[in-house]
Amino acid sequence: MGRRWRDGSGELMVHAGDDEPPVTVPLEIASSYRARTKGLLGRDSVKGAILLSPANSVHTFRMRMPIDVAYLDRHLRVIAVRTMRPGRLGMPRLRARHVVEAEAGVMGEWGLRKGARVEVVVSV
Numbered sequence: 001m002g003r004r005w006r007d008g009s010g011e012l013m014v015h016a017g018d019d020e021p022p023v024t025v026p027l028e029i030a031s032s033y034r035a036r037t038k039g040l041l042g043r044d045s046v047k048g049a050i051l052l053s054p055a056n057s058v059h060t061f062r063m064r065m066p067i068d069v070a071y072l073d074r075h076l077r078v079i080a081v082r083t084m085r086p087g088r089l090g091m092p093r094l095r096a097r098h099v100v101e102a103e104a105g106v107m108g109e110w111g112l113r114k115g116a117r118v119e120v121v122v123s124v
Helices: 033-038 106-110
Strands: 008-015 023-030 049-052 067-072 078-084 098-103 117-122
Touching (some): 023 033
Parallel strands (some): 023 049
Antiparallel strands (some): 008 023, 008 117, 049 098, 067 098
């Protein structure tokens, strides 16, 4: 059930609970080695979120801002969410296949928490 995306943009649909409508977030997709390596480095902000795929860990060296990091399993279910300050090395998550990064504090507003499910809608 491997998912392969190309570098580009789309939307992240966050399904926080059965009775809650999904939250739609602008999404950048970074699937090439070069795009994943760059990620959010050198930016002062991000509009929405960025998906790193495949990925199971991140670092915040040379980052200018703290970020929220959500680790997703192969079914796009959130297995952990962490806030990381600049200059940190995140531990690899063995079950993680994808990582979503965003500005610190926003994932809670979106309902992106452990157990939530996400969908990636690619812009054509």
